[in-house]
Amino acid sequence: MIDSWQSSRTFCGLCTKVAQDGGPQIGIDRFRTNLHIDGCKAFEEDEMKALVLGTTSSLRLPLVKPCSRCTVPGVDQQTGQRNKQTGGVLTDILRRIRTAAVLQPKAMLHKSFFSEARRQQDVYFGQNALCEFKGVESFEITVGDVAVVEL
Secondary structure: OEEEEEEHHHHHHHHHHHHHOOOOOOOHHHHOOOEEEOOOOOOHHHHOOEEEEEOOOEEEEEEEEEEEEOOHHHOOOOOOOOOHHHHHHHHHHHHHHOEHHHHOOOOOOOHHHHHOHHHOOOEEEEEEEOOEEEOOOOOOOOOOOOEEEEO
């Protein structure tokens, strides 16, 4: 299983919002994602069904659900501190723009997931994926690989 992935534009958009609100410069490593993709709009991954890499032998990554986030991305990795200056702004922004309650009205693919009462205040950023192999038992993903999006 790929724990989580997100698009580069999604991350860049979040960084801009954090800077505008007086927060710190943040690195992609704060989110501990396994895979980063380019070539799509910010948050477009929210409505993707899967990514496919390879042709004859391939790896299909069904995007099974949005990735819920704890407050760890708001912790400064160098100091272990969490406050407004080191990451509280990041957490506050995610709570404003990425809770299930905020996402549910516009969601198509995950509308019922976001509609569950127990998820309303959870923050979502990125997607969780499974690995389905076709014609191989393993598949190596490298920087620059091209993926086909299933909508």
